[in-house]
Each structure stands twice: as structure tokens, then as C-alpha cells.
């Protein structure tokens with residue numbers, strides 16, 4: 358049984374539609390990431406799950422039970438927000454246990470759960486401090502502690518790491534994931550950062566303009582993007598998309614035996630090979646481990662990610678090759694075509 362299910366959920370604000378007939382199942386104990394660009398409807402989806410927003414149409418189910426009309430408090434889901442929403446005048450301990458006190462949980466039970474949660478999050482020595490005396494990462498852990506101490510089975514998180522610096526964010530991603538696994542929590546996590554989604558998720562839900570573009574594992578999204586939108590949203594740098602005209606790369610005589618309007622190939626799937634397609638290097642970015650080439654092939658731009666040991670210069674003529682399995686075909690509407698054909702550049 359799914360922990361959370363959305364059935365035909367849509368949301369409109371006046372005449373503008375934020376979500377269109379979303380159908381989604383999130384399985385128990387999984388880490389599900391809602392991913393997409395600003396304004397695509399991630400927060401609206403999360404807030405409808407939490408009951409903080411009502412759906413215009415559709416139903417929300419929890420463990421198979423219809424909770425569409427159930428109040429947020431009665432849903433028993435925990436929430437962690439971007440701004441942590443800690444009480445500045447309360448100690449760390451009181452911030453964590455606030456909800457338990459409000460619900461009149463017995464004192465001994467509160468003490469026991471606080472001790473457990475603080476130990477899990479490495480906050481045991483900080484319990485007497487105020488939020489202002491904590492680092493960003495510590496504050497984030499207190500916010501998480503408040504969610505965990507409630508022992509909710511479902512935890513909803515809206516960009517909880519976005520206020521942290523890059524290094525801390527990386528560390529917290531791993532910590533969060535460890536805690537989620539350890540406790541068997543169902544987490545629904547909102548982010549616009551594809552690398553965060555890729556590194557944390559069991560299931561990624563990619564949203565685009567209020568619709569689900571693709572649902573799958575990070576590997577599914579990377580290896581089998583359902584559309585050009587998904588192809589460009591996941592992966593750094595994003596997948597190259599070349600327009601094909603009558604079986605040729607637009608603006609060139611280079612034939613591509615792929616029955617598609619658009620050819621997609623990832624920068625890291627392209628290699629230099631004497632039997633490859635001719636291209637000209639326009640500019641370079643040296644990134645240490647990698648060397649990024651910005652090339653022209655016909656009148657199309659293409660990025661190539663080589664090992665950092667390679668040398669190249671602007672103006673160089675290069676020959677590019679990729680394996681047939683790395684060629685993704687899309688139709689003129691940007692939808693994936695499920696065929697793999699050999700590109701013209703098969704090495705001799």
C-alpha cells in the first residue's frame with residue numbers, strides 16, 4: 358500500500374492553473390523528491406499533501422485512506438521548511454519538544470524521546486542553547502529533530518538545505534538520507550536542484566508547469582529521459598540536443614541514421630575518435646578533473662566533457678564519436694522515441 362497517493366489532484370488560483378490532474382504514488386519508507394524549476398508546482402503539491410492547501414479537484418490518500426478533508430494536525434505528517442521556523446526565545450530542547458508539550462505527552466516520555474532524537478542528530482551537547490547560538494547546519498538539525506521527535510511516519514520537506522553553504526549541504530544530504538533509512542521514514546522532499554535530487558532520491562518526480570514530466574529512479578531519469586525537458590533538467594552539463602533535418606544534423610551534410618527530429622547525446626558520452634563526426638572547438642572550460650569543450654557541429658552547439666588530461670584550443674578541428682546506445686531520439690514535440698540507431702560516426 359502506498360504511504361501517500363494523489364489521485365487527479367489539480368490546483369487553480371483564479372484563472373491560473375498551478376497543478377493539472379496529478380496522479381502520484383509514494384511508497385512507504387522511500388525518499389521521494391519533487392524536482393522542477395521555479396513555479397512548476399512543487400511546493401503546492403507538498404502543501405496539498407500536508408493539508409496546508411486544499412486541492413481544487415482530486416483526492417489525497419494516506420495508507421489507502423482518503424484524507425482530503427482531514428486537517429493538517431490530524432494527518433500526523435511532520436514538516437521541515439527552508440527557514441526552519443524555530444522559536445528564537447526557546448532553547449534547543451524546548452524547540453524540539455514543543456509539539457509534544459502542546460499535545461500533553463507525559464514528561465518522562467518527552468525526556469526519553471528528546472534524548473534519543475538529540476543523540477541521533479548530534480545535538481546532545483547543544484540542548485540548552487538558543488537558535489541564535491547555533492550554526493545554520495545545527496539549526497537545520499533542530500528543525501529536523503522537531504519533525505523526528507513527533508515520530509510521524511511521513512516527513513515533508515520544502516528545500517530544507519537551501520540556506521546552507523555548499524559543503525554543509527553535501528554533508529547534510531548524506532545525514533538526512535542515513536536518518537531516513539535508519540528510521541524507515543517516508544520522506545517527500547522538494548528541491549529545484551537536480552544534483553540534490555539525484556544524490557538523495559529513491560524516486561524522482563519531475564514537474565514542469567504543473568504537470569508530471571517523468572517519475573522514476575535517478576538512473577531512469579538520467580539514462581531514459583522521457584522528454585527533452587527531462588533530458589536538459591537532469592545532468593551537468595545538460596544533454597546536448599541537436600536538431601535533425603531530413604536525416605542530417607541541421608546546417609551540415611552530416612547524416613544521422615536516426616528517425617527523430619531531435620538527437621540527444623550527453624556531453625560525457627562523447628569521445629574524440631579519428632572516425633568521428635567533424636566539429637570545431639569554439640571555447641573551453643578547464644575544470645580540473647574534466648575539460649569541457651564547446652563545439653560547433655553544423656550550425657549547432659554541442660558540449661563535450663573530456664577527461665581533464667586532454668588538451669585542446671579554440672579553433673581546433675576535432676572528430677567526435679559516441680556509441681549508438683548513447684544516442685537519444687526525440688520527436689518534434691520533444692517526446693522520447695524508443696529506438697537506438699547507430700550514429701554515422703561508427704569508428705572504422
Ligand SMILES: Nc1ncnc2c1ncn2[C@@H]1O[C@H](COP(=O)(O)OP(=O)(O)OP(=O)(O)O)[C@@H](O)[C@H]1O
Pocket residue numbers: 370374375393394395396397398399400401402549
Ligand atoms: N497563494 C497563491 N496565489 C496565487 N498563485 C499562487 C499561490 N501559490 C502559488 N501560486 C502559483 O502557483 C504556481 C506553483 O507555485 P509553487 O509554489 O507550487 O511552485 P514551486 O515549484 O514550489 O516554485 P519555487 O521553486 O519557486 O518555490 C506558481 O505559478 C505560483 O505563482
